Amino acid sequence: MAVTSGKQQDAPGARRSAIRRAGEQGLLCEEGVVALPMDVGYRGPTACAAAGITYRQLDYWARTSLVEPSVRPEDGSGDPPLYSFRDVLILKVVKRLLDTGISLQQIRTAVGHLRYRDTVDLAQITLMSDGVSVYECTSPxxxxxxMQGGQGVFGIALGRxxxxxxxxxxxxxxxxxxxPMAKPHPADELARRRRERKTG
Known part of the structure; x- marks a missing residue:
């Protein structure tokens, strides 16, 4: 994942114009988000609905370690895995990058880089891309x-x-x-029946 150094020699007016366009497109970094508790998790179907992905994508990305449930990992105990708010945020970003044609290899690199950021720091990042590479921006x-150099064809403001x-x-x-676990979620009914069949 590339990080721009930002040494353009264009006129200050062009730079101001680029900043204005970025602001109009909602690409500038957001301020003032609230950190959410890390011990609260969401089941797979909820994470899928919020991120706009299929359960098949969620399962594949977890099995290939792209985005794994961090609140309660899949451990074979029968308890459903739980995804944190941060996990769902990254799932949604992955989906948007895929929709714009970024390769899964570039997305893995970007996600790997985002893993090392504090949760609240993520809201200050705008991911820009030229369709091939992904760039992290932390300032307007x-x-x-x-945008001036042509690398910023599209962007995703994580704060938004x-x-x-x-x-x-x-x-x-x-x-x-x-x-304690609440009443079983309807999506977990099949898993419960399988466990009962194995033990009964």
Whole structure:
């Protein structure tokens, strides 16, 4: 994942124009998001609905370690895996990058880089791409430099994705690890029957 150094020699007016265009497109970094508890998790179907992906994609990305459930990993205990807000945010970013034609190899590199960021820091990042490479920008100047240089064909402001998820996940209740398991989720009924068949 490339990070721009932003040394363009264009006129200051062109730079201001690029910053204005980036602001109009919602590509500039967001401020003031609230860190969410890391012990709250969402089951697979909820994560899929919030990220706009299929359960098959979710399962494949977990098995290939692209995005794994971090609140409660799949451990064979029978308890459903739980995805954190951060996991769902990254799932949604992966989906958007795939939709724009970025290769899975480039997406893996970008996700690997994002793993080392604090959760709240993610909201300050804008991912820009030229369709081949993915660039991380953490300031309006970096976004403008990429747009001026032609590398910034499209961008994803993670702060904006964060706010979308806050809205969609705010309508469902997550599960806390400290809480006993609630009544079984309908999607887990098949798994329960399989366990009973094996033990019974």
């Amino acid at each position: 100047g970096e976004v403008a430099d990429l 994705v964060w706010r979308e998820l806050e809205s969609s996940l705010g309508e469902v209740s997550g599960e806390r690890l400290s809480e």
